[in-house]
Amino acid sequence: MRGHERIAGKSVLNLTTQDWTAVLLSLRIATVATVFSLPFGIAIALLLARVRFWGKTLVEAIVYLPLVLPPVVTGYLLLITLGRHAPVGAFLADHFGVVFAFRWTGAVISCGVMAFPLMVRAIRLSIEAIDRRLEDAASTLGAGPWWNFLTITLPLALPGVIAGAMLAFARALGEFGATITFVSNIPGETQTISAAIYTLMQVPGGDAAALQLVIVAIIISLAALIASEWLARRATARLHGA
Amino acid sequence: MLSVDVDKQLGGFRLRAAFETQSGATALFGPSGAGKTTIINMIAGLLTPDRGRIVIDGEPLFDGAGDTNLPAWKRRIGCVFQEGRLFPHMSVRHNLDYGRWMSGLSAEAESFAHVVDLLDIGHLLDRRPGKLSGGERQRVAVGRALLMRPRLLLLDEPLAALDAARKSEILPYLERLRDEGSVPIIYVSHDPAEVRRIAGRVVRLENGKVLAAGSVELLA
Numbered sequence: 283m284r285g286h287e288r289i290a291g292k293s294v295l296n297l298t299t300q301d302w303t304a305v306l307l308s309l310r311i312a313t314v315a316t317v318f319s320l321p322f323g324i325a326i327a328l329l330l331a332r333v334r335f336w337g338k339t340l341v342e343a344i345v346y347l348p349l350v351l352p353p354v355v356t357g358y359l360l361l362i363t364l365g366r367h368a369p370v371g372a373f374l375a376d377h378f379g380v381v382f383a384f385r386w387t388g389a390v391i392s393c394g395v396m397a398f399p400l401m402v403r404a405i406r407l408s409i410e411a412i413d414r415r416l417e418d419a420a421s422t423l424g425a426g427p428w429w430n431f432l433t434i435t436l437p438l439a440l441p442g443v444i445a446g447a448m449l450a451f452a453r454a455l456g457e458f459g460a461t462i463t464f465v466s467n468i469p470g471e472t473q474t475i476s477a478a479i480y481t482l483m484q485v486p487g488g489d490a491a492a493l494q495l496v497i498v499a500i501i502i503s504l505a506a507l508i509a510s511e512w513l514a515r516r517a518t519a520r521l522h523g524a
Numbered sequence: 525m526l527s528v529d530v531d532k533q534l535g536g537f538r539l540r541a542a543f544e545t546q547s548g549a550t551a552l553f554g555p556s557g558a559g560k561t562t563i564i565n566m567i568a569g570l571l572t573p574d575r576g577r578i579v580i581d582g583e584p585l586f587d588g589a590g591d592t593n594l595p596a597w598k599r600r601i602g603c604v605f606q607e608g609r610l611f612p613h614m615s616v617r618h619n620l621d622y623g624r625w626m627s628g629l630s631a632e633a634e635s636f637a638h639v640v641d642l643l644d645i646g647h648l649l650d651r652r653p654g655k656l657s658g659g660e661r662q663r664v665a666v667g668r669a670l671l672m673r674p675r676l677l678l679l680d681e682p683l684a685a686l687d688a689a690r691k692s693e694i695l696p697y698l699e700r701l702r703d704e705g706s707v708p709i710i711y712v713s714h715d716p717a718e719v720r721r722i723a724g725r726v727v728r729l730e731n732g733k734v735l736a737a738g739s740v741e742l743l744a
Contacts, residue, residue, distance in 0.1 A: 308638070415607070416609055418596070419605065422596050423602075423668065423672050424623055519615045520613060
């Protein structure tokens with residue numbers, strides 16, 4: 283009966299401080315992961331779409347690998363390279379004071395890695411769809427490679443860049459396996475929405491509280507989806523002269 | 525003055541062409557597949573010849589022997605392509621200004637107004653290319669190429685995608701441009717009537733070779 287009262291009451295959502303911390307942390311991790319991986323995503327997409335080089339298949343395979351690997355495996359691989367006592371992790375900690383293991387920044391890494399293939403794929407497709415003759419026209423008008431990229435390629439690929447960023451954001455928001463393997467499930471530091479839901483479900487009687495977070499997750503994801511649709515449609519309309 | 529002497533193998537097609545052009549308008553004339561666009565792309569810097577030389581006003585743009593190959597964006601050669609190739613994400617005004625921005629030229633309200641007036645595109649400035657007719661698009665493309673103040677203007681079948689009525693709508697603008705004589709023109713076409721109206725001299729191409737070069741009487 284208590285549950286019914288709560289739903290009928292003034293507030294459907296009744297989150298604890300720890301729940302809110304997990305929500306805000308998830309948003310922060312997903313945002314930082316998306317923003318930081320975007321320049322790399324664009325660069326790799328451009329490389330894969332435009333340049334033929336030796337070992338390209340290997341680069342493609344590595345970029346797309348997190349898409350097909352079990353997330354736990356990706357998390358494990360991150361742990362044995364970036365962990366506090368792992369080679370790269372120890373080097374970064376000793377020389378730059380940068381530690382990823384069991385920190386929210388480590389969650390940014392795992393979410394970024396997991397979301398990267400989706401981002402690259404969306405951007406790559408939109409770059410491949412660009413009429414390269416427009417870039418030729420720009421170069422006859424005096425645009426060097428950088429200006430050509432900034433004024434022609436990037437604006438024309440913008441709908442794909444937006445779609446890729448939003449996909450990556452949504453993927454990062456929902457990331458679970460790699461993150462919990464790499465940085466564990468520490469409330470206030472690495473406990474994201476997904477991890478918090480998982481934790482609550484392990485507790486007897488925690489289902490109702492888990493449902494609260496599930497609703498929040500659905501709302502955030504829907505908002506991201508609608509925002510990306512709207513942005514992409516606007517960007518496309520701009521390209522076609524509305 | 526432009527001097528072209530180039531060699532290019534493209535799959536099974538072999539181009540071997542040498543000719544010179546003076547000021548005024550010169551036509552590259554020949555059936556499709558003759559290699560006209562290939563030559564244009566090599567002059568513009570969009571395609572690299574296997575061998576040869578391309579020299580404009582004494583400056584080599586390409587020299588196979590001396591390893592000179594100026595990239596397209598440093599050549600200052602204006603191009604108008606068959607499909608216009610206006611930038612769809614920019615207004616007509618920004619399309620027109622693009623070459624000046626990229627070439628680092630200062631704004632000259634007078635020359636802008638002059639070109640806009642010459643091509644009668646003043647009423648289109650705030651539109652997007654997607655909202656233009658085929659004829660309007662080609663006039664804007666000519667204006668865009670002119671406003672970068674090129675030392676040579678390449679028109680690659682600029683009317684081929686248009687119907688007869690649109691063609692006759694644009695031809696007078698091209699004649700005005702030629703009569704101004706401010707920039708030498710190379711006009712690519714497979715249509716003898718068009719060539720006679722625009723060009724003073726003709727280079728006849730077929731199967732990647734120059735058959736003849738001389739005055740438009742060649743077409744008779």
